Amino acid sequence: xxxxxxAEAITLLLESWLEADFSFRKVGPTAEKIAAxxxxxxDFVLDWVKRIASSNLEVAWQFARRAPALIxxxxxxxxxxxxxxxxxxxDRQGLRHALKVMEExxxxxxxxxxxxxxxxxxxxxxxxxNFVRGLSGRKLSLTRLERGHxxxxxTEKLYLPAVLARFSxxxxxxxxxxxxxxxxxxxxxxxxxxxxxxxACANFPDPERALHQLHGLETLRLSAYIGRELPGLHREMQRxxxxxxxxxxxxxxxxxxxxGEAEATLEDSLRLLGDAYTLPxxxxxxxQGALQPxxxxxxxxxxxxxxxxxxxxxxxxxxxxxxxxxxxxxxDTPTTPPERQVFDxxxxxxxxxxxxxxxxxxxxxxxxxxxxxxxxxIYLDFGEIxxxxxxxxxxxxxxASLLGEQGxxxxxxxxxxxxxxxxxxxxxxxxxREHYRKNWCVMRxxxxxxxxxxxxxxxxxxxxxxxxxxxxxxxxMRDENRIEKRQTQGDDVDIDALVEALADARDGRxxxxxxxxxxxxxDRNIAVAFMVDMxxxxxxxxxxxxxxxxVLLCEALELLGDRYAIYGFSGITRKRCELFRIKxxxxxxxxxxxxxxxxxxAQDYTRMGFAIRHLTHLLNQxxxxxxxxxxxxxxxxx
Amino acid sequence: xxxxxLAPEEHFIQTEPYYExxxxxxxxxxxxxxxxxxxxxxxxxxxxxxRFMEYMAWRLKRPLITVSCHDDLTASDLVGxxxxxxxxxxxxxxxLTRAVRVGGICYLDEVVEARKDTMVxxxxxxxxxxxxxxxxxxxxxxxxxxxxxxxxxxxxxQSVLKDLKQSTRQRFVALEFDYxxxxxxxxxxxxxxxxxxxxxxxxxxxxxMTRNLKGSGLDEGASTRLLVHAGKLIAGGIxxxxxxxxxxxxxxxxxxxxxxxxxxxxxSLF
Numbered sequence: 091x092x093x094x095x096x097a098e099a100i101t102l103l104l105e106s107w108l109e110a111d112f113s114f115r116k117v118g119p120t121a122e123k124i125a126a127x128x129x130x131x132x133d134f135v136l137d138w139v140k141r142i143a144s145s146n147l148e149v150a151w152q153f154a155r156r157a158p159a160l161i162x163x164x165x166x167x168x169x170x171x172x173x174x175x176x177x178x179x180x181d182r183q184g185l186r187h188a189l190k191v192m193e194e195x196x197x198x199x200x201x202x203x204x205x206x207x208x209x210x211x212x213x214x215x216x217x218x219x220n221f222v223r224g225l226s227g228r229k230l231s232l233t234r235l236e237r238g239h240x241x242x243x244x245t246e247k248l249y250l251p252a253v254l255a256r257f258s259x260x261x262x263x264x265x266x267x268x269x270x271x272x273x274x275x276x277x278x279x280x281x282x283x284x285x286x287x288x289x290a291c292a293n294f295p296d297p298e299r300a301l302h303q304l305h306g307l308e309t310l311r312l313s314a315y316i317g318r319e320l321p322g323l324h325r326e327m328q329r330x331x332x333x334x335x336x337x338x339x340x341x342x343x344x345x346x347x348x349x350g351e352a353e354a355t356l357e358d359s360l361r362l363l364g365d366a367y368t369l370p371x372x373x374x375x376x377x378q379g380a381l382q383p384x385x386x387x388x389x390x391x392x393x394x395x396x397x398x399x400x401x402x403x404x405x406x407x408x409x410x411x412x413x414x415x416x417x418x419x420x421x422d423t424p425t426t427p428p429e430r431q432v433f434d435x436x437x438x439x440x441x442x443x444x445x446x447x448x449x450x451x452x453x454x455x456x457x458x459x460x461x462x463x464x465x466x467x468i469y470l471d472f473g474e475i476x477x478x479x480x481x482x483x484x485x486x487x488x489x490a491s492l493l494g495e496q497g498x499x500x501x502x503x504x505x506x507x508x509x510x511x512x513x514x515x516x517x518x519x520x521x522x523r524e525h526y527r528k529n530w531c532v533m534r535x536x537x538x539x540x541x542x543x544x545x546x547x548x549x550x551x552x553x554x555x556x557x558x559x560x561x562x563x564x565x566x567m568r569d570e571n572r573i574e575k576r577q578t579q580g581d582d583v584d585i586d587a588l589v590e591a592l593a594d595a596r597d598g599r600x601x602x603x604x605x606x607x608x609x610x611x612x613d614r615n616i617a618v619a620f621m622v623d624m625x626x627x628x629x630x631x632x633x634x635x636x637x638x639x640x641v642l643l644c645e646a647l648e649l650l651g652d653r654y655a656i657y658g659f660s661g662i663t664r665k666r667c668e669l670f671r672i673k674x675x676x677x678x679x680x681x682x683x684x685x686x687x688x689x690x691x692a693q694d695y696t697r698m699g700f701a702i703r704h705l706t707h708l709l710n711q712x713x714x715x716x717x718x719x720x721x722x723x724x725x726x727x728x
Numbered sequence: 729x730x731x732x733x734l735a736p737e738e739h740f741i742q743t744e745p746y747y748e749x750x751x752x753x754x755x756x757x758x759x760x761x762x763x764x765x766x767x768x769x770x771x772x773x774x775x776x777x778x779r780f781m782e783y784m785a786w787r788l789k790r791p792l793i794t795v796s797c798h799d800d801l802t803a804s805d806l807v808g809x810x811x812x813x814x815x816x817x818x819x820x821x822x823x824l825t826r827a828v829r830v831g832g833i834c835y836l837d838e839v840v841e842a843r844k845d846t847m848v849x850x851x852x853x854x855x856x857x858x859x860x861x862x863x864x865x866x867x868x869x870x871x872x873x874x875x876x877x878x879x880x881x882x883x884x885x886q887s888v889l890k891d892l893k894q895s896t897r898q899r900f901v902a903l904e905f906d907y908x909x910x911x912x913x914x915x916x917x918x919x920x921x922x923x924x925x926x927x928x929x930x931x932x933x934x935x936x937m938t939r940n941l942k943g944s945g946l947d948e949g950a951s952t953r954l955l956v957h958a959g960k961l962i963a964g965g966i967x968x969x970x971x972x973x974x975x976x977x978x979x980x981x982x983x984x985x986x987x988x989x990x991x992x993x994x995x996s997l998f
Binding site for chain 2: 216217219225272320323583605609
């Protein structure tokens with residue numbers, strides 16, 4: 091097929107996928123450009139146009155227009171990431187933002203590195219997420235920046251750009267990502283945010299410039315920390331800087347020396363800010379990212395009261411626990427009454443290690459992991475544990491909204507604006523796009539309202555014959571302890587086998603080695619999750635059949651003693667996916683569970699992906715050799 | 729030296745095993761032994777439980793019989809069984825019986841892994857009766873005065889199904905072990921592996937980092953034992969990053985991302 095004929099064929103395809111008749115898109119010139127590409131490139135572009143068109147025609151059209159020019163300059167993997175990124179933005183923020191992502195590619199000439207040697211956030215997030223959790227301090231998580239390139243932290247999350255591409259070698263770009271993560275970690279670990287940075291810079295004529303210079307000072311101070319704590323990484327950071335041929339200005343050298351001392355703190359940086367302000371602009375290091383004091387302040391404000399309340403409640407629990415175990419040594423030496431006992435916490439933050447010692451009346455006590463994590467987080471914010479944090483909560487000081495213990499009423503939250511608050515998010519496969527839609531389903535677990543009626547008894551009566559058969563077949567499956575004879579090893583001598591073997595030996599034949607009996611132990615180790623369709627389409631006899639099937643299954647499974655759980659699923663749109671708890675793995679098959687089975691009613695629409703994902707997650711938490719997920723839906727009943 | 733065989737109950741530890749006390753565990757164990765109380769050692773893998781037992785066996789001059797329990801270990805494996813020898817059945821004592829007879833220390837490592845019927849023989853030995861029922865012989869064996877029963881388990885990674893029952897645990901004096909404090913661990917790593925203090929310090933820091941990952945994809949962080957392995961490799965001329973990969977990272981996980989992350993941690997440190 092020549093180019094013209096190929097262009098015509100592609101025009102027809104584009105017209106059909108992009109609905110050109112209705113949108114008046116002139117696809118001809120684009121089709122010609124695509125037709126001029128190599129076959130493999132054509133296939134790649136057309137495949138993606140078709141896939142994006144299943145989500146949005148305009149995004150697909152914009153991609154089709156740009157792709158022929160880009161494909162020769164851009165790594166396929168990165169191009170795919172760009173397209174998928176645009177689709178993600180479309181899902182979350184709508185068309186206007188998605189088109190902006192598309193437009194970013196127009197500047198490919200100046201961002202050619204990004205398109206050939208860039209490291210994608212998705213590629214490094216797994217490894218660097220674990221890397222940063224391995225370092226001491228608060229457990230930080232990595233998040234992709236929606237837009238922009240300046241990595242930053244709000245002290246809980248580290249935001250990294252979607253693509254890191256400063257160097258022509260992908261390996262160097264990975265080191266750059268690692269160095270950025272390490273520096274942001276160092277900011278939270280070594281107290282960059284222990285003062286109000288915006289306020290500290292506000293007195294300067296140009297506060298923005300002051301913040302920039304302060305960032306430089308902190309980068310010098312923290313790089314020195316990294317040099318002491320992570321010398322291997324520090325060498326790599328210096329190598330990256332050297333690759334950029336960007337020596338630090340001599341005027342900054344004296345400040346670097348002072349901030350390189352082991353005792354240097356944020357206060358030293360703030361003290362030197364006046365001098366630094368008079369110096370030429372700090373040339374940012376490639377890995378230093380940005381300072382975002384507003385994001386830090388927001389995260390701190392959200393965290394402060396919660397952590398204080400949680401720590402005080404935990405200390406009250408510790409105190410109670412302590413009082414329970416404490417027995418007076420003699421009647422003459424009464425113990426201190428709980429209300430007069432005093433907690434104290436001392437931090438040992440030296441040589442990179444952070445240890446927090448908690449004492450009660452000067453005697454050290456071992457805090458549980460969650461208390462340790464709280465103490466660490468508070469210490470990182472203040473550089474100490476403020477005394478008012480160490481007062482155990484009294485009666486009436488349990489504010490559930492601060493403690494986060496009280497889950498929101500699943501029905502109430504759907505009605506509010508913040509219906510996604512506290513919900514779980516699951517991705518969903520988009521068939522047309524042939525790609526996942528991230529965090530697409532908003533899911534909550536709910537309880538099935540139990541209905542206590544005669545349903546369970548009636549079902550057993552109605553299917554008495556079936557129950558009998560089921561029991562028989564399930565009993566046959568039930569393994570039992572039994573003694574296996576004629577084994578090569580075992581607990582006892584198999585007298586029959588021994589007599590036979592001796593007779594054989596006397597007879598001149600070879601003597602068997604299988605002379606022992608061995609106890610075979612029944613060891614079933616199965617966990618089963620039943621996923622019941624509770625969508626509207628099951629209304630009527632199907633719903634009843636499902637409930638009856640569940641009753642019969644439960645009866646049979648109880649015989650085997652396997653662990654099992656039952657959940658129902660339904661939902662309205664991706665924003666309201668509901669999983670109904672009928673029986674959890676830990677729950678016995680009680681009257682309450684029977685009433686819940688009876689209470690299963692048809693709800694809204696069918697959406698299975700989130701339910702399969704969530705139940706798989708629950709199954710993974712159960713320890714069993716064999717794990718089975720069974721779905722009961724309309725088709726399996728019909 | 730040629731290998732030579734020795735019955736376990738005749739094996740006395742002659743040279744003092746290297747053991748760095750972390751608290752008053754030695755005094756507690758001695759007191760328990762003197763008062764004929766059984767001992768339960770709790771703690772993560774590789775933190776020195778077995779070494780402690782070797783040290784105590786040497787200190788108390790008693791033979792140490794160690795049984796590594798597994799899910800196929802039955803009461804017969806501990807008590808003994810009839811075997812067929814030359815056409816006749818002969819009774820052969822199991823390791824527990826041997827220790828009970830000679831007054832040795834019987835150490836049942838990871839006892840929760842053993843089958844439940846083993847508890848039937850452990851219970852009467854672990855209270856003031858101090859007798860071992862030998863069902864197949866129709867006998868009750870009274871423990872020698874110096875006999876000591878010690879069991880260990882790791883509460884961290886056992887499933888609920890394999891938790892130690894209250895009726896068992898409440899018979900024992902419990903000693904809790906954990907990874908030693910940093911300075912003690914540094915000393916252990918340096919002494920055991922032969923690396924200098926600076927390297928030992930870095931190895932301990934590395935272990936801390938892997939322990940921070942517990943619960944975030946790792947079941948357990950690097951144990952002191954693994955650090956000693958890594959130290960020995962480094963002392964043998966292997967570069968530290970490679971040694972940490974082979975001796976530590978590969979030992980604690982098979983997950984590719986986690987392996988890579990641990991590798992990044994070690995390459996940052998050395």
